[in-house]
Amino acid sequence: MNAIEASVLTKNFGSFTAVDHISFEVGVGEIFGFLGANGAGKTTAMRMLTGLLKPTSGTGIVAGFDINKESEKVKANIGYMSQRFALYGDLSVAENIRLFGGIYGMDPKLIEEKQTLLLQDLGLSDEKNSLVSRLPLGWKQKLAFSVSIFHSPKIVFLDEPTGGVDPAARRRFWEMIYDAADKGITVFVTTHYMDEAEYCDRVSIMVDGGIEALDSPARMKHHYNVSSMDDVFQMIARKAKRMAD
Amino acid sequence: MLKYLIQKEFLQIKRNSFLPRMILMFPIMILLVLPFAANFEIKNINVAIVDHDQSMLSERLVAKIASSGYFRIAGYRYNDTDALRMVELGTADTILEIPYGFESDLVKGSEPEVLISADTVNGTKGSLGSAYLTSVIQDFSQDLRLESIPQYAKNTIPVVVEPQYRYNTNLSYPDYMVPALMVIGLLLITGFLPALNIVGEKEAGTIESMNVTPVNKFTFILSKLIPYWIIGFSVFTFMMVLAFLFWGLAPTGSLATLYLTAILFVFTISGFGLIISNYANTYQQAMFMMFFFVMIFDFLSGLFTPITSMPEWAKIISYGSPLRYMIDVLRGVYLKGSTIVDVVYDLLPLGILMLTFNVWAILSYRKKS
Amino acid sequence: MHALFAFVKKEFHHILRDKWTLIILLVTPILMLILIGFAMSTEVKGTTFMVVDPSRDASTAEIVEKLSQSVYFSFGGYLRNEGEIDSAFRQGKAGLIVAFPTQFEAERIHDGKAQIAVITDASDPNTAKTLTTYANAIISEWMQNKYTAQDIPLSIGVESRLLYNPAMKGAYNFVPGVLGMILLLICAMMTSISIAREKESGTMEILLASPMKPVAIILAKTIPYFVLSCLNLITSLSMSMFVLGVPVRGSWIALISISLLYIFVALLLGVMISTIANSQLVALLISGMGMMLPVMLLSGMMFPIESMPIVLRLLSHIIPTRWYVSAMRKIMIKGLGFGSIMTEIGVLALMAVIVLVISLKKFKPRLE
Numbered sequence: 001m002n003a004i005e006a007s008v009l010t011k012n013f014g015s016f017t018a019v020d021h022i023s024f025e026v027g028v029g030e031i032f033g034f035l036g037a038n039g040a041g042k043t044t045a046m047r048m049l050t051g052l053l054k055p056t057s058g059t060g061i062v063a064g065f066d067i068n069k070e071s072e073k074v075k076a077n078i079g080y081m082s083q084r085f086a087l088y089g090d091l092s093v094a095e096n097i098r099l100f101g102g103i104y105g106m107d108p109k110l111i112e113e114k115q116t117l118l119l120q121d122l123g124l125s126d127e128k129n130s131l132v133s134r135l136p137l138g139w140k141q142k143l144a145f146s147v148s149i150f151h152s153p154k155i156v157f158l159d160e161p162t163g164g165v166d167p168a169a170r171r172r173f174w175e176m177i178y179d180a181a182d183k184g185i186t187v188f189v190t191t192h193y194m195d196e197a198e199y200c201d202r203v204s205i206m207v208d209g210g211i212e213a214l215d216s217p218a219r220m221k222h223h224y225n226v227s228s229m230d231d232v233f234q235m236i237a238r239k240a241k242r243m244a245d
Numbered sequence: 246m247l248k249y250l251i252q253k254e255f256l257q258i259k260r261n262s263f264l265p266r267m268i269l270m271f272p273i274m275i276l277l278v279l280p281f282a283a284n285f286e287i288k289n290i291n292v293a294i295v296d297h298d299q300s301m302l303s304e305r306l307v308a309k310i311a312s313s314g315y316f317r318i319a320g321y322r323y324n325d326t327d328a329l330r331m332v333e334l335g336t337a338d339t340i341l342e343i344p345y346g347f348e349s350d351l352v353k354g355s356e357p358e359v360l361i362s363a364d365t366v367n368g369t370k371g372s373l374g375s376a377y378l379t380s381v382i383q384d385f386s387q388d389l390r391l392e393s394i395p396q397y398a399k400n401t402i403p404v405v406v407e408p409q410y411r412y413n414t415n416l417s418y419p420d421y422m423v424p425a426l427m428v429i430g431l432l433l434i435t436g437f438l439p440a441l442n443i444v445g446e447k448e449a450g451t452i453e454s455m456n457v458t459p460v461n462k463f464t465f466i467l468s469k470l471i472p473y474w475i476i477g478f479s480v481f482t483f484m485m486v487l488a489f490l491f492w493g494l495a496p497t498g499s500l501a502t503l504y505l506t507a508i509l510f511v512f513t514i515s516g517f518g519l520i521i522s523n524y525a526n527t528y529q530q531a532m533f534m535m536f537f538f539v540m541i542f543d544f545l546s547g548l549f550t551p552i553t554s555m556p557e558w559a560k561i562i563s564y565g566s567p568l569r570y571m572i573d574v575l576r577g578v579y580l581k582g583s584t585i586v587d588v589v590y591d592l593l594p595l596g597i598l599m600l601t602f603n604v605w606a607i608l609s610y611r612k613k614s
Numbered sequence: 615m616h617a618l619f620a621f622v623k624k625e626f627h628h629i630l631r632d633k634w635t636l637i638i639l640l641v642t643p644i645l646m647l648i649l650i651g652f653a654m655s656t657e658v659k660g661t662t663f664m665v666v667d668p669s670r671d672a673s674t675a676e677i678v679e680k681l682s683q684s685v686y687f688s689f690g691g692y693l694r695n696e697g698e699i700d701s702a703f704r705q706g707k708a709g710l711i712v713a714f715p716t717q718f719e720a721e722r723i724h725d726g727k728a729q730i731a732v733i734t735d736a737s738d739p740n741t742a743k744t745l746t747t748y749a750n751a752i753i754s755e756w757m758q759n760k761y762t763a764q765d766i767p768l769s770i771g772v773e774s775r776l777l778y779n780p781a782m783k784g785a786y787n788f789v790p791g792v793l794g795m796i797l798l799l800i801c802a803m804m805t806s807i808s809i810a811r812e813k814e815s816g817t818m819e820i821l822l823a824s825p826m827k828p829v830a831i832i833l834a835k836t837i838p839y840f841v842l843s844c845l846n847l848i849t850s851l852s853m854s855m856f857v858l859g860v861p862v863r864g865s866w867i868a869l870i871s872i873s874l875l876y877i878f879v880a881l882l883l884g885v886m887i888s889t890i891a892n893s894q895l896v897a898l899l900i901s902g903m904g905m906m907l908p909v910m911l912l913s914g915m916m917f918p919i920e921s922m923p924i925v926l927r928l929l930s931h932i933i934p935t936r937w938y939v940s941a942m943r944k945i946m947i948k949g950l951g952f953g954s955i956m957t958e959i960g961v962l963a964l965m966a967v968i969v970l971v972i973s974l975k976k977f978k979p980r981l982e
Contacts, residue, residue, distance in 0.1 A: 050457045072459060080457040088451075090260040091253065102249030103458050131260070157457075263896045267904070275907065281923050282911040285656060285740045288921040332777060333948055335940060351768060358771035366947045368782030369656050370918060376747075379772050389768045404722060404757050405729050408746045410736035411703060421738050433903055445895060528894040529807050530635050536799065536902050537642040544650045549916055551741050553661060553709065559653035577704060580737040587704040 001064065003028045003155050003186035004049065009058035011044050018044040020209035021058065026202075028154075031177065031187040033197045033217075036206030037237050042190050043159070045206070049188070050157055051075050063154040076104065079148035079185075082159035087144050089133030093124060096132055097147060104151035118146055138169035142176060149180055156180065158189040162196065174199050194230040205233060207240050246460060250468030254442075258472065264438075268476060272430045272484045277491055279426060280419035283549070290374045291319035293328040293337035300348035302389075309385050310341070315377045332364050339363045339374050351389070412580045423492050424575040425548050427484045428510075428568055432542070435477035435511045437535050439469045440518030444531040447522075462610070470515050477511055478504075498578035502585045506578075509595050510571040516602035517567070523609040542566045547573070570595040621826070621834040625808075629838055639804065643796050643846050644853055650792045651858045654916070655784040658744045661709040662690035664702055669718035677730070680756050681712065686748045703735045710734050710745045778947050789860045790942035791915025793850055794935040797843065797873075798880045798909055802901040804839045805884030810897035813888070828977045832970075836881040843877045863949030869942070872955060875962050876938045882969040883934070889976035909935050937961045 004026040011019040019041045026032040036042045047053040049062055051071030060067040063077035087096045094115065101111035119125045122142060132140060141161060149156050158177075162170045174196065181187055189200070197203050197217060204214040213220060213236055220232050258264050292310060296303050311318050319337040322328040331337035342360040344350075350357035361378050365371030413420050443466070446452040455465055488494040496503055517538070525531035543549070545559060546568035552560060563569050570591040577583030577591075585592075629636060663681060667674050682689040690708050693699060702708045713731040715721060722728040732749045736742035779786045812818040821831055851869075854860045862869060884901055891897035911917060912926060913935035919927055930936050941958035944950045952959075 052453065052456055072461065075457060076459040078457070080454065082454060088253065088257065090257050095253070095256055099249050099253045100458070102252075103246055103460050105246060105459070261896075263891070263899065267899055271903075278926070279907060279911055282917055282926050284917055284921055286921050287918060291920070329777075333944065333950055333954055335944070351770070354768075356769055356771050358773055360773050360775060362775040362777055365776045365779040365782055366943050367787040367918070368779055368784060371776060371779070372782060375774050375776075379774070382770050382772055386768050386770045393768070404753070405727065406750050406753050407729050407731050408750070409731050409733040410739075410742055410746075411699075411733060413736040413739055413742075416736055416739035416743065418739050429907070437903075441895060441898070448894075527632075527635065528811070528898060530638060532803060532807065532898045532902055533635070533638045533642060533800075536803065536906075537638075537646060539906070540646050540796075541649055545653050549910075550654050550656050551658075551738060553741075554655045554657050554659070555653045556655075559649070562649070562653075573706070576737050581700075581704050581735070583704045587701065590705060 001028065002026060002061075003030070003063060004032075004188065005061040006045075006049065007059055009045065009048055009060055010056050011041075011048060011053060012056045017209055019048070019055075022206075022209075022211045023058075024204055024211060024214055026155075026186060026188060028186055029181055029184050031181050031189065031199070031201045033200030033203035034188060034190045034206070035194075035197055035203055035233060036190075037240060040206040040240070041209040042206055046157060046159060046188075046190065050078060050080060077154045079151065079153040079156040080159075081144050081148040081156070081161055083161060083163040087132045087140065087147060090131060092129045092131055093119070093135075093143065094128045096143075097150060100147050101150055106151055114150065118150070122146060138165050138172075141165060141169075141173060145173065145176055145180075149185055153185065155186040155188060158187065160190055160192060162191065162193065170196070194228065194233055197229040197233075203229070205236050207236060212236050212239065247464055247468055247471075250460065250464065251471050254468060254472040258476075268434060268480060271433065272427075272480055272487065275426045275430055276423060276484055276487045280422045280492070283422045283426070284418045285369070286418060287370050287373045287377075288315065290316050290339060290370070290377070291337045292316045292378070293319050293331045293340045294321050295323070295325060295328050295340060295342040296321065297345040298343050298347035302348040302351060303343045306343070306382070306385050307341075309388075310378065310381050313377075313381050315374075316381075329362075332362070337364075338370065339378060341378065412582075419492055420494060420580065421576065423488050423494055424579040425572045427481065427488070427575060428548070428571050429543070430484055431477055431481050431507065431511065431571075432514055432539070432568065434480055435470075435473050436514030436518040437539070439473045439515065440522040440535070441528065441531055442473075443469055443519075443522040444525050444528055448527055466519065474511060474515070478507070481507055494579060496578050497580065497582035498584060502583070502588060503575070503578050505585070506571060506574040506588065506592065506595070509592065509599055510567055513567045513595060513599040513602055516599060516606045519606035520602060520609055523606065542568045545569070564594065565598070567595060567598050570598075618826070618830045618834055621831070622837050625834060625838040628808075629842065639800070639842060640845060640849070643800055644849050646796050647789070647792055647850050647853055648857055651785055651789045651854065651860075654788040654792070656740070657782075657784060658741060658748070659685050660688050661686060661741075661745055662707065663687045663710040663712060663749075664690045664693050664708040666693045666696055666699065666711065666713040667718075668695075668716045669714045671719035673719050673722060674714045677714075677753060677756055678712070680752050681749065684748070684752055686745070686752075699733060708735075709741070710749060712749070778949075783859070785854075785858050785860050786947050787943075788915065789854045789858055790946055791913065791935075791939045793854065794876070794913065794938040794942060795909050795915055796850070797847065797877060798883070798935050798938075799902065799906060800846065801839065801843050801877055801880035802884035802887060802905060803898065804842070805836055805881045806887040806891065806897040806901040807884075807894055808839070809835055809885060809888035810891055810894045814893055828974055832882075832885050832973060832977065836878075836885065839881055840877060843881070844874070847873050847877065860946060862946050864945035865951035868950075868952045868955060869945045871952075872938065872941050872945070872959060872962070875959065875966065876934065879934050879962055879966045879969065882966060882973060886969050886973045886976070889973055909933060912936065913939055915939050931961075934962060934965055 002025045007023045008021045009019055010017065010021050022045060034042055034046065044053065048055050049060055049067060051067055051074045055068065062074045065073040065077065067074055091099065097115045098111055119128055124139070124143065127135065135143070145161060162173055177187055191197065200217060202214065202216050204211050206212065217229055221227065221229065224232050224235055226232055294307055296307065307318065310316050319331060322331065325342060328337065328340040332340060340362040344357055344359065347357045359382065361375045363371040363375040410416055456462065521531055521534050525534060545563040546566045548568060552563055552569065555563065574588045574591050577588055665678055678689065681687045687710070693702060693711070696713060699711050702711065711733040713733060715729060718728050730753060732746055734742035734745050812821065855862060887900050888897050891900060912930040912933050914930065915935065919930050937958040941955040944954050
């Protein structure tokens with residue numbers, strides 16, 4: 001069974017078609033890169049898959065649940081992290097973990113146990129009671145990711161998770177993503193950085209609301225006969241007619 | 246789930262450097278400072294004297310005015326023009342002009358005429374001022390009569406009007422304002438803070454991210470309202486204690502009526518705040534809309550000026566102000582010992598407003614999402 | 615200078631792009647002015663009065679008739695006994711109750727002493743006092759007609775002259791006040807939010823890193839809102855003239871000068887608030903909610919400052935609205951010019967300087 005199945009998903013805003021009949025599957029435990037220029041429809045597609053937006057037409061199955069009919073069950077089985085919304089800055093590290101664990105209905109004792117382990121792994125045990133807003137950005141993002149998979153979701157959606165941090169921190173972040181995938185969590189990630197696209201098992205590239213290409217990075221490079229994903233992206237994105245905003 | 250969210254809200258309120266202080270300071274300012282200012286009573290009216298007579302009697306009249314308690318002698322001028330200038334500049338509110346020959350006319354038995362010129366930009370102040378001044382002058386001539394014609398003292402008047410002031414026998418204006426001012430605290434804390442908070446999460450984008458979790462929208466909004474309800478009622482109770490300690494005011498009616506109305510009022514106001522939070526996308530919009538409605542609710546509720554004095558159409562608008570009912574109940578229960586039966590006329594419309602606002606809030610919420 | 619110009623232009627774009635906010639900024643002040651300006655009145659008229667009259671004779675009927683005929687009262691019916699007085703007040707059925715004794719006419723004629731109780735709901739002491747005064751005057755007049763007045767010696771005639779507002783319109787008093795309150799609060803809210811928002815979104819950092827001087831940044835932030843506030847001033851003044859019927863009798867130049875100065879002070883006040891506040895929420899709470907009540911109550915727009923205790927009278931001096939309202943009443947209603955508002959202009963100018971200096975000092979050239 002696949003973790004995500006989208007079939008002919010479409011979203012119109014008035015006469016504007018933001019997402020135009022897209023279909024794809026993501027396998028369990030896969031790291032799936034969702035690429036596209038600004039305004040290509042990535043965010044809208046992701047909002048439909050996470051149950052935030054109702055599709056105009058088409059269906060999707062996420063973590064085994066229909067996004068049209070069972071969006072609440074979808075939400076209970078996914079994790080989500082975005083660059084914009086990391087964690088509540090005016091709450092401490094421990095308070096954030098307790099809040100999100102609690103929201104997903106975890107047992108307080110379990111939260112306590114997992115929290116200790118998690119903070120040890122992250123090397124944040126001493127910062128347990130610091131306010132999140134005081135942490136450096138790199139740590140914040142690592143923490144935000146850990147919190148998004150704290151309740152052991154089947155799938156985690158990452159919306160440009162590494163914006164604004166240095167390459168070294170980004171590499172460490174991807175190590176965490178690999179660890180999560182090893183534990184069987186499916187990772188659905190959007191990114192601007194084409195070097196990150198190379199780390200994915202498979203990537204799709206959206207242009208003007210449709211999926212223009214979908215394959216493993218190696219095969220894509222082979223197909224277009226270029227040496228990097230950046231070049232692939234440039235070739236495909238050139239077809240875009242829509243203006244980025 | 247709700248428990249964790251409510252905990253989060255309390256933590257965030259606590260962490261905010263300003264909010265807890267504001268929540269504490271606001272009631273204190275409202276109850277301990279403002280009642281001293283919120284008083285329509287006319288005192289210390291400044292009188293400019295133009296005394297053309299400069300006689301013993303005219304000076305005695307001026308002395309009587311100065312000692313009456315209502316007036317302060319702002320200065321003496323030789324002519325009307327100079328005195329008028331004082332009124333223009335605001336250093337005097339009223340001019341008393343005593344004609345030449347005032348004393349001799351009085352002694353002769355012909356009636357001298359004094360001129361009172363009142364600044365009526367503030368109509369109430371002007372007319373009351375000149376009425377007070379007139380009565381001081383009448384008293385003055387009565388004094389003269391009693392001195393020179395003793396049999397006047399025996400004259401009795403066959404009908405006596407006896408004024409009786411009920412409920413607020415000391416005629417204390419703070420007693421009237423304090424219960425009503427409590428409403429402002431409740432309005433701010435339970436109506437506007439949660440709505441602003443929701444708009445804040447909207448502007449920061451966190452509301453959307455919350456929506457990705459299994460937290461549904463209803464729970465989310467409830468988690469915003471409940472902490473402020475709790476704080477609101479605590480502050481309300483705190484204000485009642487303050488009113489008792491500082492003003493010696495205790496409800497003469499039942500506390501149950503008071504709290505019942507407060508619950509109804511808080512639900513109404515929360516619903517109203519939610520409507521605003523549904524239509525506003527930024528703090529700026531939310532705040533300006535709220536400011537607008539707070540002003541309209543305040544001024545058309547009888548808080549400052551009596552509803553009976555308003556023009557007809559303003560009276561009609563005032564029926565839409567939840568404050569109108571809450572203030573009426575608070576004043577009734579505090580001062581008049583009103584019971585639940587007496588305030589049914591307030592509770593019913595307030596209940597209707599509560600339903601209207603909340604249904605509207607739900608409908609506008611659905612439409613937006 | 616060029617940078618300043620570019621910055622002002624950017625600010626304008628921000629304001630103009632957000633149509634909904636712009637509408638709110640331009641329409642709500644006018645609505646507030648009209649609604650509040652019309653509704654505010656302390657005049658007492660048409661108060662319902664009820665009567666307890668066990669006597670029911672010709673005299674009591676005459677008195678009730680007299681009271682009903684006046685503009686101040688309208689007859690609301692008879693109560694059966696004094697026991698019903700309380701509930702009539704509690705349920706708000708009556709504002710004043712006249713209670714006659716059992717044998718009014720007999721007492722009046724035979725004993726030469728009859729009492730009428732004029733009972734008021736004194737929870738609102740002002741209204742109660744005013745109602746009592748009016749009722750008393752009406753009953754006294756009736757009495758005077760009954761007992762032909764004798765010639766009273768040693769009496770002093772009083773002639774009254776009502777200056778500026780002989781029709782006693784409440785709007786003459788309240789409209790300049792409401793205008794001052796609305797302008798101050800709206801202006802302070804606009805600038806404080808706008809700067810706090812830049813702080814929150816991090817764009818303030820970029821501005822501070824630029825070679826622009828703090829004073830230029832402050833000016834650039836205030837200029838667009840200054841223009842907006844001038845529009846508000848124009849519409850508000852036309853509304854008060856044409857809808858509310860409040861004239862401008864004095865000098866237009868004086869009126870415009872002091873209004874511009876006042877707007878400037880109010881905008882700077884918003885800047886000062888934003889230097890203290892780190893978030894939009896706090897900026898809003900201080901500029902909107904925190905300032906609202908002091909401005910309403912201590913500016914003299916409603917409650918006479920002379921009647922306040924000395925501490926509050928002193929405190930009222932630091933409220934800019936107090937000076938503006940006083941000047942506006944002089945210009946609009948009393949018909950005066952520049953010469954009469956020098957104090958107000960001086961104080962407001964001083965306030966502008968002080969607020970500007972504090973803002974500049976507090977305007978952190980570096981972010982922590």
